[in-house]
Amino acid sequence: MRFEGDRVRGTVTFDERHGGAPGFVHGGALAAVMDDLLGNVLIIIDRPGVTATMTVDYRGPALLGRQLRLEAWCEEIDGRKLHMRGEIHDGDTLIAEGRAIFIHVDVSHWEASGHPLPASWQDWGATANA
Numbered sequence: 001m002r003f004e005g006d007r008v009r010g011t012v013t014f015d016e017r018h019g020g021a022p023g024f025v026h027g028g029a030l031a032a033v034m035d036d037l038l039g040n041v042l043i044i045i046d047r048p049g050v051t052a053t054m055t056v057d058y059r060g061p062a063l064l065g066r067q068l069r070l071e072a073w074c075e076e077i078d079g080r081k082l083h084m085r086g087e088i089h090d091g092d093t094l095i096a097e098g099r100a101i102f103i104h105v106d107v108s109h110w111e112a113s114g115h116p117l118p119a120s121w122q123d124w125g126a127t128a129n130a
Contacts, residue, residue: 049102
């Protein structure tokens with residue numbers, strides 16, 4: 001994934017480990033990629049957050065072995081609610097679209113796990129909290 005202006009873009013290719021029906025990507029694998037894609041938008045908007053709700057609408061078949069194109073952006077910031085949108089395409093065909101609400105939280109939220117956080121997270125969200 002890469003950042004381009006106010007968008008996150010990338011590609012993904014699923015293999016047989018991600019299969020549902022023969023030759024097709026399992027919907028759960030697509031949903032996991034959508035959640036990760038939308039979560040990367042948090043970096044662009046400089047607001048750490050967690051997924052509160054997410055809906056994935058499956059619009060077309062996702063075939064194993066095809067390079068799929070990903071794109072996501074933030075539609076609205078409403079207090080702590082961060083409204084995200086994303087799409088997965090195979091060429092010009094829309095495969096899935098996602099909508100999610102993330103809740104802005106302080107980085108200390110993840111410190112409760114007891115695991116060390118990446119050094120790059122130390123100042124994450126500082127401008128959003130200023």
